[in-house]
Amino acid sequence: MTVALMWEARAVPGRGAELLAWAGQQVLPAPPLRRETFRAPQDRVLVITWWDAPYDDPDLPELATPPEELVSRPVHRWRFESVAAD
Template structure:
């Protein structure tokens, strides 16, 4: 795998379940090789996607509706390092 993308957002008060549902319902085209979704304290949602080398610009999750988040999502792109 050539890269991993992380997307993390903090839900607006009382909107954690709705933000999680929103994130899980978003599809990406093309689809990643692997995708995992996590939750954390304070109604945070984390999505990690893994992409092959031939996908030069992997798509990211879009901005969620304003009413679902306490702040804009954080996004990071990572590339593997030889052991």
């Protein structure tokens, strides 16, 4: 089964580039099948990692929480399982 972990944070206004750089420097303890990083207006950063694992695997590595001074609110995290692929 393929599981996607989504991690989304919103930077303090004007610090989006720093948050993006911080997220890109984070090394996970195991390599995912795939990892993509996105940015969006309002200094938001999204990282999606794909894993070959059961949906409820408690050992899947999550991105850390960024330094408090970089984010304007708590990090949002979601977990999805793949049901179809093109």
